[in-house]
Amino acid sequence: MTYDSTDGANGGPGGTGGGSRWHVPAEDLRAYARGELAAPMLWSADTHLTACAHCRGVLAEAADPVALDAGWERLDAELDAPRPGFLESLLLRLGVADHTVRLLAATPVLRRSWLVAVVAVLLLTVVAGRSGATTGSPTLFLALAPLLPLLGVALSYGPALDPTYEMAVVAPMPGFRLLMIRTVAVLGAVLGLNGLATLALPWYGAAALAWLLPALALSATGLALAARLGPVLAPSLVGGGWITLLLVARTGREAVTDPLAPFTAAGQGVSALVAVLAAGLLFLLRDRFDLNRARGAGGGSGGGGTA
Amino acid sequence: MTPTVSASGLSLHFGGTRALDEVSLRLSTGVTGLLGPNGAGKTTLLRVLATAVPADRGVFTVLGHDPGTSRGRQEVRRRLGYLPQAPGFHPDFTAFEFVDYVAILKELTDRTARHREVRRVLDEVGLTGVRGKRLRKLSGGMRQRTALAAALVGDPAFLVLDEPTVGLDPEQRMRFRELIAHAGEGRTVLLSTHQTEDVAMLCNRVVVMAAGTVHFDGTPAELTAQAGGRVWSSAERDPGAKAGWRTGLGTFRNVGDPPDGADLLEPTLEDGYLLTLDGIGGVGGLGRGGGFGAEAAA
Secondary structure, three states, X not given: OOOOOOOHHHOOOOOOOOOXXXXXXXXXXXXXXXXXXXXXXXXXXXXXXXXXXXXXXXXXXXXXXXHHHHHHXXXXXXXXXXXXXXXXXXXXXXXXXXXXXXXXXXXXXXXXXXXXXXXXXXXXXXXXXXXXXXXXXXXXXXXXXXXXXXXXXXHHOOOOXXXXXXXXXXXXXXXXXXXXHHHHHHHHHHHHHHHHHHHOOHHXXXXXXXXXHHHHXXXXXXXHHHHHHOOOHHHHHHHHHHHHHHHHHHHHOOOOOOOOHHHOHHHHHHHHHHHHHHHHHHHHOHHHHHOOOOOOOOOOXXXXXXX | OOOOEEEEEEEEEEOOEEEEEEEEEEEOOEEEEEEOOOOOOHHHHHHHHOOXXXXXXXXXXXXXXXXXXXXXXXXXXXXXXEEOOOOOOXXXXXXXXXXXXXXXXXXXXXXXXXXXXXXXXXXXXXXXXXXXXXXXXXXXXXXXXXXXXXXXXXXXXXXXXXXXXXOOOHHHHHHHHHHHHHHOOOOEEEEEEOOHHHHHHHOOEEEEEEOOEEEEEEOHHHHHHOOOOXXXXXXXXXXXXXXXXXXXXXXXXXXXXXXXXXEEOOOOHHHHHHHHHOOOOOOOOEEOOOEEOHHHHO
């Protein structure tokens, strides 16, 4: 865009022009008023007009008042609009609706759980690699990997962990929908990272993927139980149950080199069945997420009792 | 006229604690103040009426819908504005982003219309100038106004405000009262507060709760009248008074049952409120010779 400091049509440089020496050419201002000025000149004009009273005055004379109001509203909207981060931009390009992206990306709880999961997975990868190098088995990796999505999901929603939970629970958007949006995001991220960690263990072949079905089973069970037990107790019980199961399986196996029962073909089948049943139960109990689980906690995060 | 809220026999227990006990209430357009000491059940009642928690017993409708059903609850929530006692914030959000987030939760999915509505409510609470600031950098009063803006998104017919002026300095409190008074025009507002001044300045109706039950339901003038002829001045503290304290004038202001010939004073809303609570088991109220009960004065 060209700015002309000597353009008589613009009233000349400086003067009462809001302290700006440069002004938008009158022709561009007329195009701007008609809504016909194209980017990037449009962006430059937007930026300049916010700081230059002179050009705003010229624009006001050139513009249809209705069109001008609409232009200001559009400008206001653009200035106010939250700036999408990298992930949000990516999701928007993939066709995800703007409001869904905001729900996903503008949730610090989710980000925190995300970071926790990332760090844990990275540590896990290192530990699993070392473990595999000495025992010839990915058992530790397979045991811990299913807990990560369970942890991530547990951290993404609930009265104790979401500062806006009380406002969200009385909003017309169904709590189950919000829960599912966040769950999909967390599962997508953590399962993806688990998958990358699996790729770092190529010598185990498909056996290194035996965490996937248990991960889905634990996450679905944790969510289903959360409908009745709340978002802290339910995943804690499920995680504890998983560890107990592995310890029992470890005690019961015939040889140290045998895979633990959950990682055998039969165990994988059981995991798949549990995942499906838990998902069904979760769907049946979906309305329970529309009410505050912490009935006596004054709204959860705030914690005020029965004031 | 159909009341905005019609509740009968609402009860709710948390374990062994009786939070609400047979509460009956009808609310219509205007600002209703909900007064009561800590533990009176104010927040619980607000949360029940805001559909956050279900009651154990009782029937009630909000805006003509039954919040006990999934469909009715959704309908109520579409026309409800709720400012919780301790509204949570994502501190990295700007004021605009926070209200925008709540607007999405309120099913405003069209981006342009939603942003227009966000700007409208931020303007209504006087935060247009700081809409781009991070919440963690705003004062407590501004954060509270941001939460009020979020509650006002969608122009709700029923506004539930749980102690919105707590923690605010006098100037902020006055500013907030102006906002609530404005918000109460044409709406039903239920305002929980510890501040009798809030009720005196804002409300056309007041409900006093203690121990989970309603003990008074009327106009602020009627609550004040409860203390009519029961507040008097004396040079020394009257030993027969339920409470008495030295005022800035050097005389004592006594509340209770005055002796014959006492120099009666004009009662205030607070006098009426404290005398209403007096004698309610487990609440505190006025202790004879011991001044105001700590809980009642809190």
